[in-house]
Amino acid sequence: RSNGPRFVEATQHLGLHPITLSADPAQYEYLAAENIESIHVDTNNLDALIHECSRLRETYDIVGITSACEAFYATVGKLCRYFDLPGPNPVSIERCCDKFTQRQLLAEAGVPVPAYRLAVNATDVENSAAEIGLPVILKPVVGIGSSGVRLCRNVDELAEHTSYLLGGKHIWRSSPRILVEEFAQGPYYGTDTMGHELVAVGVADFGPPPHFVFREYSFPAPLADDEYKRIADVSLSCLRALGLGWGPTNIEFRWTKHGPVVIEVNP
Template sequence: MTRRALIFVEGSRSNGPLYVEAAQRLCLHPVTLAADPAKYGYLAAEALESIRVDTDNLDALIRECSHLRRTYNIAGITGFSNPDESVYATVGKLCRHFDLPGPNPVSIERCCDKFVQRQLLAEAGVPIPAYRLATNATEVESSAAEIGLPVVLKPAVGGISGTGVRLCRNVDELAEHTTYLLAGKHIWRSSPRILVEEFAQGPHYSAHIMGNEVIGIVAAEFGHPPHFVFRGFTFPALLTDDEHARIADLSLRCLRALGLGWGPTGVEFRWTKHGPVVIEVNPRLSGPPDPQMIKLACGIDLIAEHTKLVVGEQWDLHRSRSHAAAARILVPDRDGTLDWIDGDSQAAAVPGIAEVKLFVKPEALIVMKGDNRDEIGHVIAVSSSLAQTAAILQHAVDLIRWSITPLPTAGKQEQSRPHSTTPSRDAT
């Protein structure tokens, strides 16, 4: 009998290994097609099959999948955003070509262009921040003046993990980030197009959807402005029944406006003084720690159920428990060389801690980018109540410490000192 294979377009340091495990539990052989398979350490570590191919070239991907069909029965195709979400549209096109279950590529492409996404949401009456599209510094300046400072600048296409996204609170910050985006420091896959957006102030929430069902809502906290770097998450979000219903209803309105509704979708909100405002719709599953928290709290394994959908099997979105989960993101406070990091074993041994992961090792070079790539680890806790979970999580993160020696500046090197993981409560 021909072996069934699941094709992954590109990989992911975070969700990649989890999808591989889900595929193997379904007796599927995972095969990764990537422009540079060496970027994904788990492929070599687990001796997983991978093939080097230009993943921006649809014809090349079709040829490679056609070649693989001589050896395997391709049960499904899915992928991961790298370096932007265009891969999801490519996956949709591959699925259409090989008559496999998959998302609508046209809907994905419209959603991945943040300017087009906002136009469609606005036409459907979905509350969103005021926005303008700019292609040069003059247009950025005039757009910000029309909207009023502070504004958020972000690439109209891309911006995965928050890359290129910044809050500009005054004209100096506006000019600085405009220069960064237009002067070649930000990598554009096409002509530069910048979204200038009103800064919607209020608590941040993410609705996680599978198909047309809202699975749950996660609350998130950010670190210091002007960057939007996640520091903590809580699931389920502490909302009233009415607030939960309003976010859920608005999430489904977003799906209808954008033509989505197949597989996973994430909708990000700010709860402003006028109520919930949609910040972004992502036609994909969020990265950790959200899927892990949802699985721990309500028993739904989003990665496993999405994998079933991809290969045409029936998924199960039944909730099997009602717990509370929370996560803390470990983020350094400076550039430099990581001298040491420890306490992860002690933190993992704390009752109620479900996961402790570190993504760096001693002697690693730390260069902060001002986005979610700054994450050096995370801790996830679960218990029967939010209060208890918060206490467990704080106890565990207090056990993790590290030391970073700053890079020399002007011939002077700052004294290295230990760093606590306790975050500031200031949030954008």
């Protein structure tokens, strides 16, 4: 809802005709307000999307397919492959969106990440937190927008959030799996890349714990040259480790006493 209009404006600026495929076009008020063509289709059904795009190709030359939402970015990659269009590697996107797999690939490549464990039940969570040491971060293995992410500073908070995640209150986008992570402490930085090029480094401020809600983002981050280079080098290492490098990527860091530690790569 928030960044969709920018995609439409950019498309029109290029002299192209934007068409939105959505399971619920009515939720996007700007489509009707700007008289943007939309098609109702189950966006979780790849075959249905291929059918609609094939039908559109009978009338239009399709020059690109993209999405303003990370949850559908792997689907975008599959559609681009099917129609021989430039786009992201869907396998890389799917691996990156699984935060446990992402952690494994980054760690194997020598990229600095917090200590982490995979948990599927309350006992796993308790044992993992004991091994890592409190405080820890609990987060869904698959998810966006910091939904379900919480800092647990003691055993009571750990039990409370585990109960929330596994007790039916959290809406899971996949099978319930929890990532238990070391709480990397220090200033938060984020890099934005396009292809293999670093575009910007920003610094962010959060609301009060135990949740992680952004209050503001400032660009450019006030970094010394050597600090900027270290963050840039780690950012490019993340792209290589995860097989990314087509289109935009956002990489989140905490600058700890050991330097930059990667919190998350958003493809």
